[in-house]
Amino acid sequence: MFVDSAKIYVKAGDGGDGAVSFHREKYVAAGGPDGGDGGKGGDIVFKVDNNLSSLIDFTYKRKYVAQKGENGSSKNSFGKSAPDVVIKVPRGTVVKEFKTGRILADMSGDEPVVIARGGKGGRGNAHFATSTRQIPKFAKPGFRGDEYELLLELKLIADVGLVGFPNVGKSTLISVVSAAKPKIANYHFTTLTPVLGVVKIEDGKSFVMADIPGLIEGASEGVGLGHEFLRHVERCRLIVHVVDVSGSEGRDPIEDFEAINKELAGFSQELADAPQIVAANKSDMATPEQIERFRKYIQNKGLAFYEISAATTQGTRELTYGVWEELGKLPPVKQFEAQPLTREELDAKLLSKKDFEITVEDGIYFVEADWLWDIIRVADMDDYSSLQYFQNVLRSTGIIDKLEEMGINEGDTVAIFDFEFEYVR
Incomplete structure (x- = not known):
């Protein structure tokens, strides 16, 4: 089961309380205050685990609470700090504050990120002794740890995203240009799981391609399943729009092309403006007139056009080289910046x-x-x-x-x- 969104609650540990204590020794009069400070509460830390590919674990456990720091004690003894709680997530997980949507972290790198900080320990009464306050009978409590309701969203990290209607041949295409092995059949509905594949051009030259489950009209408004996966295209540097040029499903390729672009724009204008090339698939089943009509339409829009047949691998090599050349002109994969509070x-x-x-x-x-x-x-x-x-x-x-x-x-x-x-x- 592929899960790419989850809501969880995290609570960092509270700091331990400072101690109220006075030094007592048989032959020492008025030993003075010696209450120690409380220990720090545990942090909530997120870390990337490359063995994970889904957020499914968070459907079973939704609450993560770190321990409180130990209280201070006599003889100026500090309380022990509590251990951190480390939460492992797939690479590409974006951590957001649930209520505001504010981005707290983009888990794309290898460095752990502290999402909720444990509270500092409270000060013991030894801190409050002065020349006029020689026997303070109070200490400070530990500070509260941060707590959040979080929204975790997995946004796949891929250079290229394949988009298009169900059954246009995206799964077949990624299977023949990479080592990915998605389930392939003549489905009239979309597959349920995004698939990543590494496309090797030659030694030292490769890129990551993602087969995004097919979209239908109204997807950006929540119709069908495809809208759940549009977030996975957000990071892609280049979109390869796969269209069934033969019209084998009884649809018009030009109408298909416009419908999918409308869904991309409905989800994100930035996504609609992303670089795009068009792969006219199933060309072995299309007439020359069908191919030429669609070619003119796409080229008039200033987009690169590739005539391919994923099933027979015709034109797929030219497509992958064209993608590689286009990627060389584009900036790196997008990362989402954490948004500090105003x-x-x-x-x-x-x-x-x-x-x-x-x-x-x-x-x-x-x-x-x-x-x-x-x-x-x-x-x-x-x-x-x-x-x-x-x-x-x-x-x-x-x-x-x-x-x-x-x-x-x-x-x-x-x-x-x-x-x-x-x-x-």
Whole structure:
């Protein structure tokens, strides 16, 4: 089963929490804070595996979560960093953020790519000791690891893509010019799997050709199966448009040619503008008048025309040499650049982590903010310096301003999770 698109969830590990600890030794008075930092959470790393040719594994496993870093401990001991989670994908996989479509990575090279970074470990209380704060009873929690819903799309890496209607002879063509062995029969429907083949011209000269499953009218709008494979033509440097010049399926070759180009344009204008040559296949079954009519039409469009019969190999050698010459004029196979967040998107993402909601019930102001849990669970509210740190967080994130805007009075109760305190101006 060939699968070239998959949706998965990834979550990098959270950082370990810093420790609150004090040095204790029998003959050492006031040993001071010695809480160590938490370890780093594991990364989510993508790596190319040339033994893979499909995304089928991701139909069975869709969730990948890295471990949290270990918490810090006493004696200034750092927590251990968590191991990375390595996800192997076929070469040519494009990794996108599912909600926005933003490209995070194009897995075309050999270097591993970190897609989701593990959170840094929180600092232990040893970091917060000062001349005026000699016994800090608080530490910082570990930072959250990145998490994404991802869309994986496999876009085959080939120099040349064969396009055309089903049963025009694409599979036969790639089988006679390369070592690829696709299933070949007189199907009236498209085959289901793209096929890659290496075409060797002579020693040191070769190119990769992809047989893209046949398209039908409406494919770019989701009709039939061909639209699912149009993405595999996106990287191709050159399109070889295979047309049944004999009209053996009862269609007109000129109408076929225009219909397929319309589908390419419907999917991507860049694809429609890609270099293209035309292979008039099944010429051994066509009349000279049919061939000449189609030749004039194609050449009037300024496109190279090759008369071939894949079944008998007539003209296939000339076609492959023509393709090789054309490729020499073209840039390398397309790679998709990762798209960094814009300043506006980055600001919005940071602000979203400080969202909060305040409701009032029976005179109690309830503050709801998931991100505050990491601070509350390690803070010692009986310690003045720790409480002061917590108050600074409430002030800097706008929670205090919002409470005052809502009319809170001195002595009113504020509740955050299971922690309650009286508001003091």
